[in-house]
Amino acid sequence: MELLSIAAILLGFLALLLGAGVWIGVALMATGWAGMQFAGGAIPAGSVLATTVWGNSASWSLAALPLFIWMGEILFRTRLSEEMFRGFAPWLNWLPGRLMHVNVLACGVFGSVSGSSAATCATVAKIALPELKKRGYDENLSLGSLAGAGTLGILIPPSITMVVYAVQANVSIIQVFLAGFLPGLLVMMLYSGYIAIWSLANPTRTPPADPPMSLRRRIAESLNLIPCLLLIVFVFLSLLMGWATATECAAWGVLGSLAIAWWQGALSWESFWASVMGATRVNCMILLILAGASYMGTSMAYTGIPLALANWVNGLQLSPYALIAALTVMYIVLGTALDGISMIVLTTAIVIPMVKQAGFDLVWFGIFLVLVVEMAEVSPPVGFNLFVLQTMSGKDSNTVAKAALPFFFLLVLAVAIITVFPAIVMLLPRIAFPG
Amino acid sequence: APALVVPAAAQTKWNLPAAYPADNPHSVNLIAFAKDVGDATGGKLQITVHAAASLFKAPEIKRAVATGQAQAGEVLISLHENEDPMFGIDVIPFLSTSYPAAKKLWLASKPAIEKKLASQGLMLLFAVPWGPQGIYAKKDLATVEDMKGLKWRAYNVGTSRIAELVGAQPVTIQAAELPQALATGVVNAFMTSGSTGYDSKAWETMTHFYDTQAWIPKNVTFVNKAAFDALDKPTQDAILKAAAVAEERGWKLAEEKAKWYLEQLQANKMKVLPPPPALKTGLEKIGEQLTADWLKKAGPDGEAVIAAYKK
Amino acid sequence: MIRVFLDRIYLFSGYLAGLFLIAIFVLMLLLSGGRPLGVNIPAGDDFISWCMAATAFLGLAHTFKHGEMIRVGLLIDRLNDNVRHYVEIAALLVGVGFIGFFAWHAAIMTWQSLKFSDISQGVIAVPLWIPQLGYSGGLVILFIAFVDELVHVLRGFAPRYELPKPTSAEEIVERAMQSGV
Numbered sequence A: 001m002e003l004l005s006i007a008a009i010l011l012g013f014l015a016l017l018l019g020a021g022v023w024i025g026v027a028l029m030a031t032g033w034a035g036m037q038f039a040g041g042a043i044p045a046g047s048v049l050a051t052t053v054w055g056n057s058a059s060w061s062l063a064a065l066p067l068f069i070w071m072g073e074i075l076f077r078t079r080l081s082e083e084m085f086r087g088f089a090p091w092l093n094w095l096p097g098r099l100m101h102v103n104v105l106a107c108g109v110f111g112s113v114s115g116s117s118a119a120t121c122a123t124v125a126k127i128a129l130p131e132l133k134k135r136g137y138d139e140n141l142s143l144g145s146l147a148g149a150g151t152l153g154i155l156i157p158p159s160i161t162m163v164v165y166a167v168q169a170n171v172s173i174i175q176v177f178l179a180g181f182l183p184g185l186l187v188m189m190l191y192s193g194y195i196a197i198w199s200l201a202n203p204t205r206t207p208p209a210d211p212p213m214s215l216r217r218r219i220a221e222s223l224n225l226i227p228c229l230l231l232i233v234f235v236f237l238s239l240l241m242g243w244a245t246a247t248e249c250a251a252w253g254v255l256g257s258l259a260i261a262w263w264q265g266a267l268s269w270e271s272f273w274a275s276v277m278g279a280t281r282v283n284c285m286i287l288l289i290l291a292g293a294s295y296m297g298t299s300m301a302y303t304g305i306p307l308a309l310a311n312w313v314n315g316l317q318l319s320p321y322a323l324i325a326a327l328t329v330m331y332i333v334l335g336t337a338l339d340g341i342s343m344i345v346l347t348t349a350i351v352i353p354m355v356k357q358a359g360f361d362l363v364w365f366g367i368f369l370v371l372v373v374e375m376a377e378v379s380p381p382v383g384f385n386l387f388v389l390q391t392m393s394g395k396d397s398n399t400v401a402k403a404a405l406p407f408f409f410l411l412v413l414a415v416a417i418i419t420v421f422p423a424i425v426m427l428l429p430r431i432a433f434p435g
Numbered sequence B: 001a002p003a004l005v006v007p008a009a010a011q012t013k014w015n016l017p018a019a020y021p022a023d024n025p026h027s028v029n030l031i032a033f034a035k036d037v038g039d040a041t042g043g044k045l046q047i048t049v050h051a052a053a054s055l056f057k058a059p060e061i062k063r064a065v066a067t068g069q070a071q072a073g074e075v076l077i078s079l080h081e082n083e084d085p086m087f088g089i090d091v092i093p094f095l096s097t098s099y100p101a102a103k104k105l106w107l108a109s110k111p112a113i114e115k116k117l118a119s120q121g122l123m124l125l126f127a128v129p130w131g132p133q134g135i136y137a138k139k140d141l142a143t144v145e146d147m148k149g150l151k152w153r154a155y156n157v158g159t160s161r162i163a164e165l166v167g168a169q170p171v172t173i174q175a176a177e178l179p180q181a182l183a184t185g186v187v188n189a190f191m192t193s194g195s196t197g198y199d200s201k202a203w204e205t206m207t208h209f210y211d212t213q214a215w216i217p218k219n220v221t222f223v224n225k226a227a228f229d230a231l232d233k234p235t236q237d238a239i240l241k242a243a244a245v246a247e248e249r250g251w252k253l254a255e256e257k258a259k260w261y262l263e264q265l266q267a268n269k270m271k272v273l274p275p276p277p278a279l280k281t282g283l284e285k286i287g288e289q290l291t292a293d294w295l296k297k298a299g300p301d302g303e304a305v306i307a308a309y310k311k
Numbered sequence C: 001m002i003r004v005f006l007d008r009i010y011l012f013s014g015y016l017a018g019l020f021l022i023a024i025f026v027l028m029l030l031l032s033g034g035r036p037l038g039v040n041i042p043a044g045d046d047f048i049s050w051c052m053a054a055t056a057f058l059g060l061a062h063t064f065k066h067g068e069m070i071r072v073g074l075l076i077d078r079l080n081d082n083v084r085h086y087v088e089i090a091a092l093l094v095g096v097g098f099i100g101f102f103a104w105h106a107a108i109m110t111w112q113s114l115k116f117s118d119i120s121q122g123v124i125a126v127p128l129w130i131p132q133l134g135y136s137g138g139l140v141i142l143f144i145a146f147v148d149e150l151v152h153v154l155r156g157f158a159p160r161y162e163l164p165k166p167t168s169a170e171e172i173v174e175r176a177m178q179s180g181v
């Protein structure tokens, strides 16, 4: 049978299983098994499953994943977000949009210590939503900017999504981390720019500034930022000074988070163990999906489908821009219904040979993927940041989704910008690893 | 990348997992081998080379072929030295320090390695060497005493024993994280070939390369014996013939390229040096110690191989 | 009796997975912090890799029982209770089948590692069946949990792997965080 029709059958099979509520990891495994039936050559499908999954999960670089998850679990239980709000707020009164920018800044900073988008969104929203509402800021803009800025948790390193991608695509984790910084700043600027323009256009919907504070007070308030900044500096110093490799800095991040929790009196044996078990469960959930994906990837390698598809796409003679545009549309569609990790693992086996053949750098493509995953986080009906904000604000899902829409389009704009100016992504990794 | 052909009825399709990137000389040689086999059998046997660990990761390849998950495979044979000392004979430091010596050692050890592989249902096809291993460092090394305190990458039995014997600090670093570890000074000395140093741009962090030719590791390509036996005689002969050609081609290429890589290191402003006499003597003494270590593990079989090699 | 026994197995293997997560943390700190002090953990990278496999697989049954093993709820959430019941049985059958298949082959692999004395490839030689025990053991426990659920749902009860709809704000936020992204 022709490989492309086999690919279509397998895709239909996978969609059927997922639609019927089969657990994602199991559905991937089943699809991998079905693929093996087309591979020919009497390959023992079961032994391949056992070997592949063992080889992929007993992995040094993957060990950073549960640690970054754990770090997020610990930080969520601290008062970090409150301190960040108080630290940033006194400095933003001169900007059009005033305190609304706290959402972006606080998410950016919290994103530098957390590896998760939903955790960043929830942690910052917990404090910023009520504070901004109390002061009379436009609630829709507040919701939208929190939904959008929350996704900085996975674009600014560390990032669970990046670890998953790097392991799947077999690229260096540290390079993908480095590549995320400037796009993270870019997205922050786009968000803040939008907030400023919106506020200039709607002057009546921005409340008056907080009463001015003395410089001393302001500085005193900003001292609240110190624990978080210390944690960022601590993690990056451990990297730069050669105390830790990219994988090991996750362990230092956990240690720093525990120290902050302890300092704030939020650390007890009970909360410690709760964070361990919470992280363990999230890790297991992701790992079963990764296991299924690695088996499906191997099965695809046996069939030769990814290469055939890559050649087929190559034969279409799309320009690189057209390919990225097509992939963006595909991911936006997938992202309405799937969460980010599943989206990445479902597609990498097929898409990576394609983008490689089109001449894209796999580090660059990692950032592209993170951006489309961010879109998925804020697109209905399944978007975890929307769920978080829906709950915290008590608004219905339509309102929240509509509020997030401008920020969704800003992410699309960010994809366009990094596609036209790939240097934004590649500059830092190139400086650190020339050639 | 290998050509993609939909299998016709009378065709046999083999998979050959390999661990190194598609443009690595070993992978290039494997792809040429696969093509030779395809040509010689008129397309009856199609071997697909899965480079860059895209099918199985390096540690799993041998086992995958032994259990029929793939019909053939290539692996750095010393990876399995814990399993049988014979697999680690080519990484005994300072035992064979040139290509002719390495070839001699290979021929001396080949029957024993063949026997061991056969006991696991594998049939040896051919072996191709890497470059000779030298020491990358950031300072002059006149004697082995100068190696004391170096942060030394220890990734197998031999390299950790060397660290122990010279008083260097063994450091555990995964290969993937080595460039970063070098850049930040986590590691300041390590042993590898000129080619690996060239690929990882060693000159960005290292200043010296001591061409000690400490050992010459090999990749070994093997097939699942049952899969081989299932082929008809002409196809089997075609494989063996292509294997012999691949082995010769591989050794020749490795030897030619080894020199080229050292020239490249030099061109990039690294000091490429022969080990100074005092360092050499010191290292040779360590080599004797490590050969004795190895013989203790390998027993009479090992003694017989070493005796044959030294003859 | 058997109920208590099974639930304890799921929970304790989950706790064991938690301990392996802590082990990864401690080992990494020692590996990284030990370097400037001149302390090396031989084959530390191997041990961390094995802890990773152990934490990932031993915790599966507990994760499943806790309702955190994700699936796409878009379609099934819209089904009426009767149809949903049969779809759940079908999903469970697929799960029992493939997790069983997986567990069986992982167990065979571990057994073969023991039989053929497979050994690790790093600085320290460790028989591979030992670290592989966590892998195959975790999958066997997950298989038991799936069979347990299938029997439960076949007897007409509501599945226990589906968390009830969250009632408080904290719960929803907690759930979103469990998405892992």
Ligand code: NA
Binding pocket: A110, A111, A112, A113, A114, A115, A116, A152, A153, A154, A155, A156, A157, A158, A159
């Ligand atoms: Na982050």
Ligand code: NA
Binding pocket: A335, A336, A337, A338, A375, A376, A377, A378, A379, A380, A381, A382, A383, A384
């Ligand atoms: Na979505």
